[in-house]
Amino acid sequence: MLPVALDAMGGDKAPDDIVAGAHRAVAELGVGVLLVGQPEVLEPLAGDLEVLPASEVIPMSADPGSSVRRMKDSSLVRAAEAVRDGKASAMISAGNTGATMASALLRMGRIKGVARPAIATPIPVPGSTPTVLLDAGANAECQPEWLVQFAQMGATYARARFGVAEPRVGLLSIGEEDTKGNTLVKETNRLLRGRSDVRFVGNVEGRDLMTDAVDVVVTDGFTGNVALKTLEGGMRFVQRAILERLTATPQLQAAFDVVWPALLPLATDLDPDTYGGAMLLGVDGVCIISHGSASAAAVVNAIAVAQEMVAADLVGALREAVTA
Amino acid sequence: MLPVALDAMGGDKAPDDIVAGAHRAVAELGVGVLLVGQPEVLEPLAGDLEVLPASEVIPMSADPGSSVRRMKDSSLVRAAEAVRDGKASAMISAGNTGATMASALLRMGRIKGVARPAIATPIPVPGSTPTVLLDAGANAECQPEWLVQFAQMGATYARARFGVAEPRVGLLSIGEEDTKGNTLVKETNRLLRGRSDVRFVGNVEGRDLMTDAVDVVVTDGFTGNVALKTLEGGMRFVQRAILERLTATPQLQAAFDVVWPALLPLATDLDPDTYGGAMLLGVDGVCIISHGSASAAAVVNAIAVAQEMVAADLVGALREAVTA
Numbered sequence: 309m310l311p312v313a314l315d316a317m318g319g320d321k322a323p324d325d326i327v328a329g330a331h332r333a334v335a336e337l338g339v340g341v342l343l344v345g346q347p348e349v350l351e352p353l354a355g356d357l358e359v360l361p362a363s364e365v366i367p368m369s370a371d372p373g374s375s376v377r378r379m380k381d382s383s384l385v386r387a388a389e390a391v392r393d394g395k396a397s398a399m400i401s402a403g404n405t406g407a408t409m410a411s412a413l414l415r416m417g418r419i420k421g422v423a424r425p426a427i428a429t430p431i432p433v434p435g436s437t438p439t440v441l442l443d444a445g446a447n448a449e450c451q452p453e454w455l456v457q458f459a460q461m462g463a464t465y466a467r468a469r470f471g472v473a474e475p476r477v478g479l480l481s482i483g484e485e486d487t488k489g490n491t492l493v494k495e496t497n498r499l500l501r502g503r504s505d506v507r508f509v510g511n512v513e514g515r516d517l518m519t520d521a522v523d524v525v526v527t528d529g530f531t532g533n534v535a536l537k538t539l540e541g542g543m544r545f546v547q548r549a550i551l552e553r554l555t556a557t558p559q560l561q562a563a564f565d566v567v568w569p570a571l572l573p574l575a576t577d578l579d580p581d582t583y584g585g586a587m588l589l590g591v592d593g594v595c596i597i598s599h600g601s602a603s604a605a606a607v608v609n610a611i612a613v614a615q616e617m618v619a620a621d622l623v624g625a626l627r628e629a630v631t632a
Numbered sequence: 633m634l635p636v637a638l639d640a641m642g643g644d645k646a647p648d649d650i651v652a653g654a655h656r657a658v659a660e661l662g663v664g665v666l667l668v669g670q671p672e673v674l675e676p677l678a679g680d681l682e683v684l685p686a687s688e689v690i691p692m693s694a695d696p697g698s699s700v701r702r703m704k705d706s707s708l709v710r711a712a713e714a715v716r717d718g719k720a721s722a723m724i725s726a727g728n729t730g731a732t733m734a735s736a737l738l739r740m741g742r743i744k745g746v747a748r749p750a751i752a753t754p755i756p757v758p759g760s761t762p763t764v765l766l767d768a769g770a771n772a773e774c775q776p777e778w779l780v781q782f783a784q785m786g787a788t789y790a791r792a793r794f795g796v797a798e799p800r801v802g803l804l805s806i807g808e809e810d811t812k813g814n815t816l817v818k819e820t821n822r823l824l825r826g827r828s829d830v831r832f833v834g835n836v837e838g839r840d841l842m843t844d845a846v847d848v849v850v851t852d853g854f855t856g857n858v859a860l861k862t863l864e865g866g867m868r869f870v871q872r873a874i875l876e877r878l879t880a881t882p883q884l885q886a887a888f889d890v891v892w893p894a895l896l897p898l899a900t901d902l903d904p905d906t907y908g909g910a911m912l913l914g915v916d917g918v919c920i921i922s923h924g925s926a927s928a929a930a931v932v933n934a935i936a937v938a939q940e941m942v943a944a945d946l947v948g949a950l951r952e953a954v955t956a
Contacts, residue, residue, distance in 0.1 A: 434873060445806055448814040482769055482857040490772040490854045514858045515865030527858075530814045533806040534838045534855055535862045541839025542866045546898075549758060550874075553894045563890035570877045570884055574870075 311340030311358070312614045313387040313396035316350055317365040318403020319602050326402065327353040329607025336608065339615045342396050345383040360395075362386035365403075368600060372406030376414060384408055388415035391593040398594035398614035400585070402602035408595070409446055409588055416593040419623065421632035423451070425590030426458045426529070427597060428465050429536055430583040434574065436520035437470040443526075444586055445533035452495040455479070455526050457630050459506045461589040462524035464629040468620045469587075469613070472523045478512030480527035480535070486511065492528060500526075505631070514538075543578045584609030587617070589626060594618055635664030635682070636938045637711040637720035640674055641689040642727020643926050650726065651677040653931025660932065663939045666720050669707040684719075686710035689727075692924060696730030700738060708732055712739035715917040722918035722938035724909070726926035732919070733770055733912055740917040743947065745956035747775070749914030750782045750853070751921060752789050753860055754907040758898065760844035761794040767850075768910055769857035776819040779803070779850050781954050783830045785913040786848035788953040792944045793911075793937070796847045802836030804851035804859070810835065816852060824850075829955070838862075867902045908933030911941070913950060918942055 314330055316323045323345065330341040334357065343350050344360045351359060364382040366375045376385060384403060388411040390396035401408045405427075413425060427446045430438035442462045447454065459477045466475035479497055481489040486497050489511065500508040512522050514535055527535070550571075554564040576582055584606060585598035594617045596610045638654055640647045647669065654665040658681065667674050668684045675683060688706040690699045700709060708727060712735040714720035725732045729751075737749060751770045754762035766786045771778065783801045790799035803821055805813035810821050813835065824832040836846050838859055851859070874895075878888040900906055908930060909922035918941050920934050 448806060448812075480858060482772065482854055482861075488772075490852075493854075513865075514860070514862030515868070517862060518865055518869045528814075530806055530817075531855055531858055534804060534851075534859055536838070537806075538838030538841060538859045538862050539866050541837075541842055542863045543870065544839070545842045546867065546870050546902075549898050550895065553898060554891055556894065560891060560894055563887040566887035567878055567884060567891060570880065571874065574873050574877060578870075 309339065309615065309618060310395065310397035311342045312611050313342045313344050313360065313390040313399045314607070314611070315345065315383045315387045315399070315401035315403055316343040317345040317383040318401040319598065320600050321603060322402065323349055323353060325604045326602070326607055329604035329611070330357060331355065332604060333608045333611035337612055337615060339611060341611060342390060344387040344390065360386055360390060366407045368404050370404060370407065372404060372410045376407050376410040384411040385415060388412050392416050397618040398596065400596040400598060400607070400610045400614055402585070402598035402600055402607070405445065405597055408597050412588055412591045412593070412595040416591045416595070419590055419592050419627050419630060421630050422590040423454045423457060425588050426461065427586045428462055428589050429586040431517050431539065432577045432582070433518055433520050434577045437466070437472055437523065438583065439517055439522060440466045440524045441517065441527070441532055441536060442524070442589065443529035443532050444536050445529045446588070447529040449530070450492060450528035452492060452499050455492070455496040455528070456499050456503065457590070458526045459500060459508065459524065460629045460631065461626055462526060463506060464625050465587060465589055465622065466523045468617060468622045468625055474507050475523035476509045477506050477524040477526060478509050478516065478522035480525050480531060481511035481513065484511050484513065496526070547575060581606035581609065584613040593623060633663070633939065633942060634719065634721035635666040636935050637666045637668055637684065637714040637723045638931070638935070639669065639707045639711045639723070639725035639727055640667040641669040641707040642725040643922065644924050645927060646726065647673055647677060649928045650926070650931055653928035653935070654681060655679065656928060657932045657935035661936055661939060663935060665935060666714060668711040668714065684710055684714060690731045692728050694728060694731065696728060696734045700731050700734040708735040709739060712736050716740050721942040722920065724920040724922060724931070724934045724938055726909070726922035726924055726931070729769070729921055732921050736912055736915045736917065736919040740915045740919070743914055743916050743951050743954060745954050746914040747778045747781060749912050750785065751910045752786055752913050753910040755841050755863065756901045756906070757842055757844050758901045761790070761796055761847065762907065763841055763846060764790045764848045765841065765851070765856055765860060766848070766913065767853035767856050768860050769853045770912070771853040773854070774816060774852035776816060776823050779816070779820040779852070780823050780827065781914070782850045783824060783832065783848065784953045784955065785950055786850060787830060788949050789911060789913055789946065790847045792941060792946045792949055798831050799847035800833045801830050801848040801850060802833050802840065802846035804849050804855060805835035805837065808835050808837065820850070871899060905930035905933065908937040917947060
């Protein structure tokens with residue numbers, strides 16, 4: 309397998325933790341990693357790893373479209389080109405999400421027939437496979453036909469990644485009835501009801517995301533991003549509140565030391581790092597968007613997912629699944 | 633003060649828990665409660681409380697508009713009429729949310745100048761006042777001008793209910809930059825930036841809902857409802873997961889018995905019952921929409937909030953705040 313192109317300059321903890329993750333992935337997974345970025349920064353950290361030179365770095369807050377067009381020698385653009393040119397099997401970045409999407413879209417191009425790529429994010433469902441939420445933020449405004457393609461792509465991804473044989477697809481709404489929701493939801497519901505290639509189980513609500521009621525949840529990128537960040541914020545809040553309360557007295561601290569090992573797997577399940585990041589579905593190559601706060605462990609997970617999705621020929625399966 | 637009209641037939645636990653809540657509220661708060669519903673059901677439970685007869689009950693799942701138009705002698709319609717006719721100071725229901733809105737809207741009418749009433753829901757922020765989220769579900773599709781009114785009404789509510797002197801208002805989006813979001817958000821941002829009567833702090837994200845970064849979060853009713861239910865689902869999931877894990881062995885159970893009293897206030901803070909329910913802002917009267925699962929304790933809280941908002945002349949303050 310070709311190496312994975314890793315944007316070594318992107319993310320809050322770049323380059324140190326990103327490169328550390330690459331070294332661990334090479335050792336643990338036996339996969340090749342191509343570090344993309346400024347040679348003067350990366351050479352001292354790279355060891356045996358190959359560096360693909362890119363002189364520019366797109367800042368986390370830069371405007372995606374214009375920066376990708378202007379900064380042709382940026383690590384993000386070079387990583388996407390490495391996939392396009394057959395030098396890498398997949399790209400990964402924890403940098404500017406919009407610029408990662410734009411680089412992938414402009415350099416790799418779309419899978420034929422795909423109207424809009426979408427970001428697919430696994431939502432943890434302990435005791436079951438994660439729920440795939442898409443679009444988690446690529447398209448703030450959507451057409452019903454795009455959501456039908458998101459359903460096709462999300463189901464393909466749930467199958468390839470989590471081994472769900474016949475993924476149940478739900479449409480995010482504000483009530484289970486077909487007649488509830490906004491115009492986009494009502495029209496998408498009608499289209500999905502008419503399809504035989506998607507196992508559509510109807511409208512679902514925000515409270516279903518963390519349950520095993522459904523395997524794939526389809527929505528527009530605005531709603532999906534709000535739901536995802538609301539959930540992340542809520543989880544972070546509860547974890548912090550529990551830690552604070554259970555370390556307030558020595559007696560609580562002692563009890564905390566007993567219960568913490570039992571709670572730790574839950575914290576891991578809920579940690580976005582566990583799943584390595586989101587996947588940009590619909591571009592002509594494997595593209596993983598990691599959390600901006602991605603740690604070395606998150607990078608290892610992301611590289612593992614990339615390797616797995618390349619081996620499973622996710623892109624080929626998406627090409628089969630999507631109808632124009 | 634006039635009594636509060638309580639739809640004694642609405643909610644999963646009606647009529648027993650609803651009426652029990654009414655009795656407790658009368659004893660604890662010294663407020664009058666008018667039980668609205670079927671006399672043959674309510675008389676045996678009512679004791680000293682007055683019953684306002686209504687022969688029909690709108691089912692939880694009925695279509696709101698048509699059922700309110702058809703069932704003129706329903707408990708919901710009669711409760712709204714009691715407020716309109718000066719027989720009650722406020723109405724409360726844990727029944728069909730859409731039908732509660734429709735009853736209030738059709739019988740009480742709107743405050744002059746209000747384009748659309750909105751549901752305002754307090755989101756718990758332990759250690760601080762709650763964040764008021766609106767619209768939490770009344771209007772699946774919104775115009776920018778309505779969201780400006782939601783900002784005015786939400787700030788008025790945060791002031792009257794939680795004593796926030798100058799409420800900071802945020803607009804729910806998918807990034808803090810003014811240029812991010814969908815068309816509705818971009819246009820609303822522009823309108824709010826131009827107003828001096830709203831303390832607009834800019835766009836906020838889902839993760840800010842449970843923090844003290846902002847006092848009021850404005851959004852359309854589709855996004856608001858999805859965010860609220862996502863958060864509720866996430867909180868419920870974590871509570872269940874913690875309970876399961878910490879009662880798995882006798883040793884964990886013993887530690888759990890120590891930590892649980894420290895965690896209980898957190899669980900209470902996160903319980904939707906604590907705030908008594910959501911408020912329908914913009915109708916010409918106080919209208920509280922309780923959770924369908926409302927317990928007797930939730931009913932007591934809802935009656936307390938109704939009493940407080942009548943005493944504070946919330947409706948008068950809203951009339952002053954909203955510009956057409």
